[in-house]
Amino acid sequence: MANASDVLLKDVNKIYETREGKQLHAIKDVSLNVEKGQFVSIVGPSGCGKSTLLNILCGLLPSTSGEVLIDNTPLVGPRDDLGIAFQQPLLLPWLKIIDNVLLPVDVQSKKRSDYMERAMDLLELVGLKGFEKRYPSELSGGMQQRVGIVRSLVHDPSLLLMDEPFSALDALTRETMSVELQRIWKETGKTIIFITHSISEAVFLSDRVAVMSSRPGRISKIIDVNLPRPRSLDIMNSDKLGVYANQIRKEFDLEEKRDLSSRIS
Numbered sequence: 001m002a003n004a005s006d007v008l009l010k011d012v013n014k015i016y017e018t019r020e021g022k023q024l025h026a027i028k029d030v031s032l033n034v035e036k037g038q039f040v041s042i043v044g045p046s047g048c049g050k051s052t053l054l055n056i057l058c059g060l061l062p063s064t065s066g067e068v069l070i071d072n073t074p075l076v077g078p079r080d081d082l083g084i085a086f087q088q089p090l091l092l093p094w095l096k097i098i099d100n101v102l103l104p105v106d107v108q109s110k111k112r113s114d115y116m117e118r119a120m121d122l123l124e125l126v127g128l129k130g131f132e133k134r135y136p137s138e139l140s141g142g143m144q145q146r147v148g149i150v151r152s153l154v155h156d157p158s159l160l161l162m163d164e165p166f167s168a169l170d171a172l173t174r175e176t177m178s179v180e181l182q183r184i185w186k187e188t189g190k191t192i193i194f195i196t197h198s199i200s201e202a203v204f205l206s207d208r209v210a211v212m213s214s215r216p217g218r219i220s221k222i223i224d225v226n227l228p229r230p231r232s233l234d235i236m237n238s239d240k241l242g243v244y245a246n247q248i249r250k251e252f253d254l255e256e257k258r259d260l261s262s263r264i265s
């Protein structure tokens with residue numbers, strides 16, 4: 001049985017105090033249920049509170065109100081069994097690939113020997129077998145991003161949070177990485193919460209897509225994606241995927257109109 005968590009957000013709010021002493025309602029009444037082993041994306045325009053939500057899920061930022069439950073346990077701070085992949089892979093240039101991959105193990109003072117085999121298996125899974133002793137500068141952007149993903153998985157986390165992990169990649173590499181991530185997800189069985197502003201990427205990868213709107217950030221719609229798996233790149237521009245993408249776009253347009261009319265009235 002794969003090591004995977006379920007996540008429940010209940011009426012989560014975050015109000016920041018700005019430097020001018022004003023209150024900024026960054027996310028409002030966000031509720032979301034992610035089941036064990038599910039792939040859920042959160043899409044929304046910039047400034048809608050995606051990073052705020054992610055930081056709350058990481059246990060790094062306290063919410064103002066509401067509750068986050070991971071496996072029915074309230075989240076009160078950072079957890080060891082969490083994997084995080086960022087927009088940039090953030091590899092340390094002076095460390096070899098294998099040492100970069102094993103960083104979470106070192107940081108958590110775990111025994112390297114217990115994780116070496118897993119690290120090598122994961123590198124093989126992402127097509128980087130034989131690159132263990134290389135340095136990050138010897139790898140392409142796509143390869144470095146794969147190392148970042150391997151690092152986020154090396155300590156066998158039960159939940160993987162991904163913050164626009166492909167945004168720095170060119171369009172072609174980005175699509176290839178989506179297929180690869182789908183495969184990694186299937187083989188590892190992890191629960192994944194994936195943040196992106198790419199609608200097609202979200203639909204392609206996800207079981208469910210949560211659409212966020214801004215001012216304040218709310219989940220305005222949750223869309224179940226019932227496309228068969230495994231999904232190949234052919235469907236990226238297909239009508240089947242387009243139907244879901246259009247639903248999401250419509251939701252954005254509706255939100256824009258609501259926002260405009262609330263500012264006019």
Ligand code: ADP
Pocket residue numbers: 016017018024026044045046047048049050051052053
């Ligand atoms: P996104 O990741 O979707 O771009 P963010 O979560 O970064 O959105 O930001 C949501 C809103 O909260 C924005 O209006 C942003 O300016 C504001 N915000 C983010 N962090 C802070 C902070 N530390 N203090 C005050 N306002 C913040």
